[in-house]
Amino acid sequence: MLDKTFNPSETQARFYRAWEASGAFECNPNSSARPYTIMMPPPNVTGSLHMGHALTFTLQDILIRYHRMRGRDALWQPGTDHAGIATQMVVERQLAERQITRRSLGREKFVEQVWAWKAESGGTITRQLRALGASPDWRRERFTMDEGLSAAVRRVFVRLYKDGLIYRDKRLVNWDPKLHTAISDLEVESHEIKGQLWYFKYPIEGAEGEFVEVATTRPETMLGDTGVAVHPDDERYRHLLGKHAILPLVGRRIPIVADEHADPTAGSGAVKITPGHDFNDFQVGRRHKLELINIFDRDAALNDAVPAAYRGLDRFVARKRIVADMEALGLIAKVEPHTLMVPHGDRSGAVIEPWLSDQWYCDAKTLAQEPIAAVETGRTVFVPRSWENTFFEWMRNIQPWNISRQLWWGHQIPAWYAPDGAIFVEETEVEAVAAATAHYGKSVKLERDPDVLDTWFSSALWPFSTLGWPEPTRELQRYYPTDVLVTGFDIIFFWVARMMMMGHRFMGEVPFRTVYIHALVRDERGQKMSKSKGNIIDPLDLIERYGCDALRFTLTALAAQGRDIKLAESRVEGYRNFATKLWNAARFAEMNRCALVPDFAPDACRLRLNRWIVGALAETGVRVERAIEEYKFNEAAGALYQFTWGTFCDWYLEFAKPVFAGADEAGAAETRATTAWALAQVVHLLHPIMPFLTEAIWEHLTGGKGGLLISAPWPDCTTLPRDRAAMAELDWVVSLISAIRTARAELNVPAAAELAATLRIEGADVEARVGAHGEAIRRLARLKNLAPASEGSAARAVQVVVEGATLLLDLAGAIDFDRERTRLQKELKDAVDDIERIERKLNNPQFVAKAKPEVIEEQREREVEARAAIDRIKAALARLQ
RNA sequence: GGGCGGUUAGCUCAGCGGUAGAGCGCCUCGUUUACACCGAGGAUGUCGGGGGUUCGAAUCCCUCAUCGCCCACCA
Numbered sequence: 001m002l003d004k005t006f007n008p009s010e011t012q013a014r015f016y017r018a019w020e021a022s023g024a025f026e027c028n029p030n031s032s033a034r035p036y037t038i039m040m041p042p043p044n045v046t047g048s049l050h051m052g053h054a055l056t057f058t059l060q061d062i063l064i065r066y067h068r069m070r071g072r073d074a075l076w077q078p079g080t081d082h083a084g085i086a087t088q089m090v091v092e093r094q095l096a097e098r099q100i101t102r103r104s105l106g107r108e109k110f111v112e113q114v115w116a117w118k119a120e121s122g123g124t125i126t127r128q129l130r131a132l133g134a135s136p137d138w139r140r141e142r143f144t145m146d147e148g149l150s151a152a153v154r155r156v157f158v159r160l161y162k163d164g165l166i167y168r169d170k171r172l173v174n175w176d177p178k179l180h181t182a183i184s185d186l187e188v189e190s191h192e193i194k195g196q197l198w199y200f201k202y203p204i205e206g207a208e209g210e211f212v213e214v215a216t217t218r219p220e221t222m223l224g225d226t227g228v229a230v231h232p233d234d235e236r237y238r239h240l241l242g243k244h245a246i247l248p249l250v251g252r253r254i255p256i257v258a259d260e261h262a263d264p265t266a267g268s269g270a271v272k273i274t275p276g277h278d279f280n281d282f283q284v285g286r287r288h289k290l291e292l293i294n295i296f297d298r299d300a301a302l303n304d305a306v307p308a309a310y311r312g313l314d315r316f317v318a319r320k321r322i323v324a325d326m327e328a329l330g331l332i333a334k335v336e337p338h339t340l341m342v343p344h345g346d347r348s349g350a351v352i353e354p355w356l357s358d359q360w361y362c363d364a365k366t367l368a369q370e371p372i373a374a375v376e377t378g379r380t381v382f383v384p385r386s387w388e389n390t391f392f393e394w395m396r397n398i399q400p401w402n403i404s405r406q407l408w409w410g411h412q413i414p415a416w417y418a419p420d421g422a423i424f425v426e427e428t429e430v431e432a433v434a435a436a437t438a439h440y441g442k443s444v445k446l447e448r449d450p451d452v453l454d455t456w457f458s459s460a461l462w463p464f465s466t467l468g469w470p471e472p473t474r475e476l477q478r479y480y481p482t483d484v485l486v487t488g489f490d491i492i493f494f495w496v497a498r499m500m501m502m503g504h505r506f507m508g509e510v511p512f513r514t515v516y517i518h519a520l521v522r523d524e525r526g527q528k529m530s531k532s533k534g535n536i537i538d539p540l541d542l543i544e545r546y547g548c549d550a551l552r553f554t555l556t557a558l559a560a561q562g563r564d565i566k567l568a569e570s571r572v573e574g575y576r577n578f579a580t581k582l583w584n585a586a587r588f589a590e591m592n593r594c595a596l597v598p599d600f601a602p603d604a605c606r607l608r609l610n611r612w613i614v615g616a617l618a619e620t621g622v623r624v625e626r627a628i629e630e631y632k633f634n635e636a637a638g639a640l641y642q643f644t645w646g647t648f649c650d651w652y653l654e655f656a657k658p659v660f661a662g663a664d665e666a667g668a669a670e671t672r673a674t675t676a677w678a679l680a681q682v683v684h685l686l687h688p689i690m691p692f693l694t695e696a697i698w699e700h701l702t703g704g705k706g707g708l709l710i711s712a713p714w715p716d717c718t719t720l721p722r723d724r725a726a727m728a729e730l731d732w733v734v735s736l737i738s739a740i741r742t743a744r745a746e747l748n749v750p751a752a753a754e755l756a757a758t759l760r761i762e763g764a765d766v767e768a769r770v771g772a773h774g775e776a777i778r779r780l781a782r783l784k785n786l787a788p789a790s791e792g793s794a795a796r797a798v799q800v801v802v803e804g805a806t807l808l809l810d811l812a813g814a815i816d817f818d819r820e821r822t823r824l825q826k827e828l829k830d831a832v833d834d835i836e837r838i839e840r841k842l843n844n845p846q847f848v849a850k851a852k853p854e855v856i857e858e859q860r861e862r863e864v865e866a867r868a869a870i871d872r873i874k875a876a877l878a879r880l881q
Numbered sequence: 882g883g884g885c886g887g888u889u890a891g892c893u894c895a896g897c898g899g900u901a902g903a904g905c906g907c908c909u910c911g912u913u914u915a916c917a918c919c920g921a922g923g924a925u926g927u928c929g930g931g932g933g934u935u936c937g938a939a940u941c942c943c944u945c946a947u948c949g950c951c952c953a954c955c956a
Contacts, residue, residue, distance in 0.1 A: 005918065190953085197956080215956055229956095263955065271956045280954045341953085354954095386885080390951080393884075397952095489951085520950090557904090558894070564886085564950085568893040570905045577918040578904095588915030634895070638903080653915075834900075841899085846936040855899055862900085 002590055002700060006583040006693055008547030015695045015708075016130055024068075024710045025135045027075035029474045036072035037482035038064055039463050039512070040136055041495070044083035045143060046090055046121045049128035051521040051567065052488060054539035058552045059518060059559060059633060060486045061134045065688035066628050068135075069714035075479050077466050078136035080125060082118075082145040084455040085179065085187075085347045088409040091117050107408050107450075114409045128540060133548050133691045135710070142466045144458040145411065152465035153411045153458050154427040156506065161415075161425040165363040165505075166403070168415075168423065172282050173402055175355035176345040177300035181406035182359050183345055184454060185399060186493055188352055190341040197338035198323060199268060201331045202228060202245040205253060212237070212245055212256065213333050215267030217340050219326070220318040222247065223306040224295040225254055227273035229284055232258035234269055248331050249322065250307055257288045268333075277354050292356065300353045315353070360404035360413060360451065364501065368395045371500035371510075380500065380510045383631050387489060387517045394493050401498075403454045410452030417447050460498035463511035480507060484514040492517070516631045521555075521565045542572055549690035550576035556689050557637040578641060579693050582686070585649050586679060586697045592660050594675040596701055602677065603721040607667050609659065610674040611726040613652045616643065617681050621717025624685050640686050648678060651730075676701060684715050828873045831866050838863045 019025065027035070038060050043053060060076065068074040091114045092102050102110050126141070142149060160166040173182040198219050201211035212228055228245050230237035240256045247254050254273075261284050262271045275285025275292040285292055297303045300315045310318050326332050343352040372395050374380045375388055382388045404413060416424045416432040422439065424446065426432040437443050461469070467476040481503070487496065496515055503511030542551045553575040558565045602614040620643040627636035652675075659671045680701055683694035687709050698709040706712075838859050841847045848856060 002915090004916075217956070261954090261956095267956050273956095278954075278956085280956080283954090338956095340955090390885080393952080566893070568905080571893065573918080574904050577916095580918045581916065584916035584919085586915085591915065638895075641903090649916085650920090837900075841936070844936045847899095848936090850936065851899075859899080 002583070002587040004584070004587070005580050006547070006696065008549065008579075008692060009544075011696045012131070012133070012548055012692050015692055016133065018708060019135065019695075019710050020138065022708055022711065024708060025076075025137050026139060027137050027475075027479070028073050029478050031073045033071055033073040035075060035479050036064070036067040037075045037077070037479040038484055038486065039466070039482050040076060040078045041485075041487050041491070042079045042081040042142075042144065042459065042462065043125045043129075044086055045080035045118055045125070046083070046087050048124050049132065049539055051539050053125075053129075054132060054551065055518060055521050055555045055559065055565065056486055056488065057129060057132055057134050058555050059516075061132075061552075061691075062556065062628065062633065062636075062688040063484065063486070064135060065691065065710065066714070068710070069684070069687070069712060071713060075140075075475075076134075076136035077140055077142075077479075078126070078129070078134075078138060079142035079144070079462075079466060080122065081455065081459055082143065082410065084405060084407055084410040084452060085181070085183075087114060087118070088407050089179070089347060091409075102408065110408055131540060131543055131548065133552065135691075140466070144455070144462075148468070149458060149461070149465045150411060151427075152461050152469055153453065154414045155470050156461060156502065157414055157453070157457075158425055158427050160362065160505075165366060167361055167363070168358060169361050169400075170356065170358050172276075172279055172354045173357055173359055174343065174345075175298070175300070175353045175357065176348050176350050177296075177298065177353055178348040178350035179345065179407075180298050182355075182357060182402055182404065183347075183352070184402050184456075187346045188343045189346045191344055192339060193342045194337065194339050195342075197267065197336045198326075199333040199335070200248070200272070200326060201333050202248060202254075202272075204240065205244040205246050207243075211331075212240055212270050213268040214270050214272040216272055217338060218319070219322045220302070220315050221274040221277050221295070222272060222322065223250060223302065223310060223318075224274045224276045224293045225250075225272045226252070226275060226285065226291040226293060227254050227288060228256045228270055229259040229262040229273050229288075230256065230270045231260065231262040231264045234262070234264045236264075237270055248329060249325055255288070255290070257284075257290075259284050259287065276356055279354055282354070294356050296353060296355060298355075300351075300355075359402050360415075360453075362401040362403050362457075364398045364401040367501035367505060368398050368497070370504035371395060371497065374500065374504070374510045380512060381514050383514060383516045387492065387515070390489070391492060391497065395497060401454075403457050404449075404451040405454055406450075407452050410455065411458055413449040413451050413453060415449040417449065418444050456494050456498055459495055460502040461506075463499055463503055464507050469506065480511070481509050482512045484516055485512040486516045486518065488520050489517045490520065518559055519564045521567060542569070546572045546576040547579060547692070549579050549693045552691075553578065553637060553641075553689055556633045557641070559633040575641075578645065579690065581649060582644055582682070583693065583697065585644070585653060586700060588653055589675050589679050590700060592656075592672065592675070594672040594679070596676045596680060596706075597673040600673050600677045602674075605670060605674060607659070607670055607674075608723075608726040608730065609652070609655050610670055611721070611723040612730040613648065613674060613678050614720055615722035615724075615727045616647050617678055618717045618720035618722050620647075621681065621685055621715060621720070625717065628688070637689060640682070640689070644682055644686070648682065652678070681715050681717075683709060684712060685717075687712075828870065831869045831873065834866045835863060835870070838866065 040060065041056065043049075064074050064076045088102075091110070094117070095102065095105065095110075095113065105113070122143075126138075129136075157166060174185065174188050175181075176183055195217050197215050197217055199213050199215050200219070200222065201213055204210040204212060212230075214228060216222065225247050230240065237256070241258055243256050244253045245256060246252070256270075257273075261280055262269065273281045273284050273288075273290060275281045275290055276294045277296070282292075284290070293305050295302055295305050296315065302310045302313050302315070302318050304311055310321065313321065323332070344350065345352055371380075372392065375382070375391060382391065414425060414427055414432075416426070416429065416436070418424065418436055418440070422436075424432040424435045424439075426435055429446075429448070432446055433443070436446055458465070463482055464476060464480055467473060467479055469476055485496065485499075492515075499511045503509065539551060550572050554567070554572045555565070557575065558567070558571065605611050605614060620639050623639040624636045627633065627639065656671050656675055660668050662668060679697065683697045683701070687694040691710065695709045698706060698712075841851075841859055842856070842863065851859075
């Protein structure tokens with residue numbers, strides 16, 4: 001006998017082991033089945049599962065399990081990402097606790113430490129994925145820094161370099177002074193800061209007492225000023241063009257130039273130019289051949305390029321000092337409060353400094369062309385479609401991608417420098433040496449570039465590197481391109497776009513046919529959850545308390561397209577109750593000896609009750625299929641919830657009770673078989689969303705002899721019979737019973753009377769009892785304005801009752817006719833209003849001309865119904881006189 | 882400064898041209914061998930405001946308000 005409630009924790013571990021041991025997760029490259037592939041976005045190797053993971057992996061698992069059951073050769077490729085900056089920071093923090101710095105340790109030792117940390121914590125995330133019920137092919141688990149993937153990275157880098165799509169360049173980068181590395185534009189987050197705008201007066205050379213006023217939010221950068229720009233059309237400053245200003249505190253003579261960059265309406269209209277520390281000024285400086293002075297060191301402290309008084313000062317200390325000194329000189333015209341956007345590193349939180357340095361760049365512009373075309377022509381489709389705009393917007397304005405990082409953890413760039421600065425880019429040191437030797441005609445000493453690649457560089461190769469590229473493996477042939485990529489919009493740029501670039505370049509084909517962008521799970525304040533913000537809600541806690549299936553179902557039910565999820569725990573609780581409900585339905589089936597019948601044929605059912613549930617189930621199955629295939633996960637969950645609770649448990653099982661107890665042995669046997677069958681179908685349909693619960697029920701249903709549900713075929717609901725008449729009939733009975741219940745509640749019938757009124761149909765008594773109450777049913781139906789589903793309805797109702805409806809017949813005789821009259825009069829008014837409204841529509845030529853035929857038909861039907869209702873209500877009222 | 886999205890029952894959210902929905906919460910009632918993690922019933926909404934399109938608008942368009950997100954070099 002099943003327990004009263006489902007015990008998730010015991011079940012989860014047991015079935016997960018069984019699934020894995022059975023090989024159910026494994027793809028089969030030798031199979032003749034059509035492949036279905038999803039690349040798992042690799043979580044950070046040292047990370048832990050957060051709610052965003054729970055959502056994305058649940059949805060992916062649903063797709064994989066569904067298609068696996070549909071007979072596809074499903075591959076869900078798992079793995080983890082080395083997450084360069086994030087991981088390095090974690091390890092550095094750990095070392096800091098032991099008063100050790102990365103530099104004191106040295107590169108080699110430090111990297112060893114990171115590997116040790118990876119070995120220690122790397123299993124956490126995959127363990128948690130298992131706790132979530134995820135079913136990827138673990139045999140194939142990869143890591144972005146394992147041997148094969150590293151080789152792929154080197155191959156790609158070298159090829160792109162030799163094709164001129166990777167190059168080295170000296171330009172301003174986003175410098176993180178805390179992490180001492182460059183970061184890409186995408187890793188910069190702008191935050192609004194309330195600052196000040198200082199108006200400085202720069203003296204004009206050779207014009208005593210004359211100044212040009214420049215406004216700045218960053219006074220410290222003035223030490224690197226090498227010009228002042230004004231707009232060419234700005235009359236106020238025309239006379240200054242060609243003259244020079246003398247930079248205060250420094251004494252440098254700097255030219256005043258005309259440049260469109262200067263906005264006459266902003267600040268004073270004249271703008272100081274610091275080519276070394278501002279992206280705009282860099283351009284202006286280049287246009288006017290202004291000197292470029294780098295005034296910061298890698299900590300963003302002032303270097304020796306500034307006057308001695310400021311050397312070594314931190315940039316923010318220097319700011320105060322400079323303002324004070326300018327003030328003392330009387331060179332501050334005014335100070336205004338000013339709100340500005342300040343760039344911060346998304347990992348470190350440090351204020352980013354534009355800094356001149358040598359970095360490696362990838363020509364993203366060129367690589368973006370094919371992906372753009374692929375999305376334009378629909379070879380890759382975004383779901384929801386609206387994300388394509390975001391994709392295009394970014395791809396069409398894409399900047400060179402800075403791929404080098406001054407870190408130690410990551411793929412070291414395969415470039416070697418000769419003493420004369422020549423660069424040799426090869427996959428191995430041996431090859432680089434050979435190339436250099438060939439170049440110089442003798443062996444030279446080479447030094448490897450110390451930088452590593454941006455983490456996203458290796459992630460970009462994920463869809464093919466994990467399949468064995470550059471080797472022409474069977475898997476690569478079979479599973480690329482993949483079917484769908486499931487991810488949040490936050491990494492469209494970081495990852496999706498780059499996979500498309502690399503996929504096209506090296507495979508000549510899109511990496512995935514569909515990109516499904518799901519919502520983000522946000523925290524209670526609507527903020528994005530992220531590792532760096534530390535506002536992560538632990539899904540494992542919810543799994544612990546409500547079970548994995550409840551969490552999965554909740555996320556699925558909330559995964560409507562295009563909207564973010566703010567998780568309410570009451571929803572999880574509600575769906576936990578849903579799991580219990582289904583569990584108890586199975587328990588009911590067991591108690592009533594409902595066993596699966598081997599060759600059960602749904603279309604051979606005799607009883608209307610059973611024909612009805614078969615049809616209702618068929619409709620549900622079709623809805624679930626369609627919903628999953630359209631990525632409308634919430635609709636799939638909703639349909640299953642509604643059917644399971646609202647139809648199967650609330651009505652079918654209730655109707656089945658008297659049948660089980662009745663005299664119709666054959667009917668009871670058929671109903672037992674149908675109950676077991678329907679339950680089996682439900683657990684199949686629900687399995688992708690709630691794998692553990694359904695597997696457990698399946699085990700009971702089959703006595704453990706039916707194999708694992710995870711490997712069972714998906715039921716074909718499209719071919720199931722749908723007996724419309726039976727379905728309409730049962731719908732009517734349901735409303736009839738609801739009406740009786742309403743009457744009971746309204747009339748406040750004493751419990752004893754109600755009990756007496758409850759008809760239990762047993763044995764030979766049936767016909768007599770039904771006969772005795774037939775008139776009561778008819779009378780009640782008329783009173784409650786219930787249209788019969790077909791002719792001979794009262795007789796039908798009797799028949800249905802015979803099949804098992806628990807009807808409270810005697811109540812009909814207990815109705816308070818005064819109250820009933822009031823109610824009927826209200827209903828009459830409603831019906832008359834309805835008719836008026838419908839008539840207005842139907843008499844409206846434009847409605848008839850323009851509305852869809854089925855809508856018109858529906859209105860006509862409603863009118864007929866309403867008219868019939870009026871007749872019935874009137875007759876009922878007359879009878880009440 | 883540009884985009885994008887939200888604003889529907891007390892709360893969390895579906896619905897997105899044809900008579901307002903779910904779960905939770907709330908109020909009645911219920912000791913029937915599936916389930917109190919339950920059952921029956923009930924109350925609660927000018928579908929953010931204002932315009933427009935349409936025979937018909939929560940649903941489409943415009944506008945305003947408000948909340949949030951993304952992108953952007955404004956000194």
